[in-house]
Amino acid sequence: MTGVYGKDKVRLLKVHKDTKVHRVDDMTIRCLLSGSSFTTSYTEASNKAVVATDSVKNTCYILAKNSKVVDTLELFSAEIANHFLNTYSWVEGAHVTIIRHRWARMVIDGKPHNHSFWRDGDETRQVDINVKRGPNGRRTIELKSAIKDLLVLKTTGSSFEDFVRDEYTTLPEVKDRILSTSVDANWEFNLAPVQTENLLSTLGQIPFNNIFDSVRDVTCKTFAEDESASVQATLYKMAATSIANWKWIERVSYALPNKHFFPVDLSYFRGTKNLQEHADVYQPLADPSGLITATIARSPGTSARL
Numbered sequence: 001m002t003g004v005y006g007k008d009k010v011r012l013l014k015v016h017k018d019t020k021v022h023r024v025d026d027m028t029i030r031c032l033l034s035g036s037s038f039t040t041s042y043t044e045a046s047n048k049a050v051v052a053t054d055s056v057k058n059t060c061y062i063l064a065k066n067s068k069v070v071d072t073l074e075l076f077s078a079e080i081a082n083h084f085l086n087t088y089s090w091v092e093g094a095h096v097t098i099i100r101h102r103w104a105r106m107v108i109d110g111k112p113h114n115h116s117f118w119r120d121g122d123e124t125r126q127v128d129i130n131v132k133r134g135p136n137g138r139r140t141i142e143l144k145s146a147i148k149d150l151l152v153l154k155t156t157g158s159s160f161e162d163f164v165r166d167e168y169t170t171l172p173e174v175k176d177r178i179l180s181t182s183v184d185a186n187w188e189f190n191l192a193p194v195q196t197e198n199l200l201s202t203l204g205q206i207p208f209n210n211i212f213d214s215v216r217d218v219t220c221k222t223f224a225e226d227e228s229a230s231v232q233a234t235l236y237k238m239a240a241t242s243i244a245n246w247k248w249i250e251r252v253s254y255a256l257p258n259k260h261f262f263p264v265d266l267s268y269f270r271g272t273k274n275l276q277e278h279a280d281v282y283q284p285l286a287d288p289s290g291l292i293t294a295t296i297a298r299s300p301g302t303s304a305r306l
């Protein structure tokens, strides 16, 4: 059998008080452990090897108290995972997921406030790390960063034409439509096994926060500026740009629901024109949405392994 266990939905707010301009990291952590020693906890009701999930939760808080890297989710998740491998010789793998919730600084009387924040959207930043014991005391690391639920809309600069027309088709060709999606994107890093004691300094060579900001910017800029022929074509441009921009990124995936806004046919009312180029009153459709997904990988031989 195989099993993993640990704590899920550990809520943690770290306040950085090093200056009077406070910063916050508000997160939800999942931390799961694996290893063959845990088998007997399932098969023989023996808890001898079990690190209590309560202790897993406590560890997240203690590490957050002392960590220097809480504000870089990729490093903090690596620190948590590596801690369990360093502390318990029978833990073979640690899998940590961190979701960071948004708090934007309040602007009061035109000035950024030192210690007050507001929730400026449901979008989250996430990381998913899998750290295992590798050869010669090294750690093998699978690391993925993500943006989730970034809701965007543009009112022109999007068409959808020249698709299959047959007896099932009712959708008109459209030169100008609304485009809206809730962006889920993730990008995977290419990491060689690292020495456990150098884990954070080695990973620290990658500018994870800059990469996150850049992928988010590229996503928004491409969405806004592309004369979109389809969600598919715009998605590809987003992914290809970030792969070109950052040598450490091995693969980028997007899942883009096509949130439909259809012009309302108002012709029944005094012949009111509201279709095609006359459209300015739309009905947002809650469901269904299209769903366009793709994973774009770096061309072989162009990768930069850390």
Ligand SMILES: O=c1[nH]c(=O)c2[nH]c(=O)[nH]c2[nH]1
Pocket: 160, 171, 229, 230, 231, 232, 258, 290
């Ligand atoms: O960008 C789009 N891609 C599609 O595949 C599709 N299908 C559809 O009905 N509308 C759209 N829009």
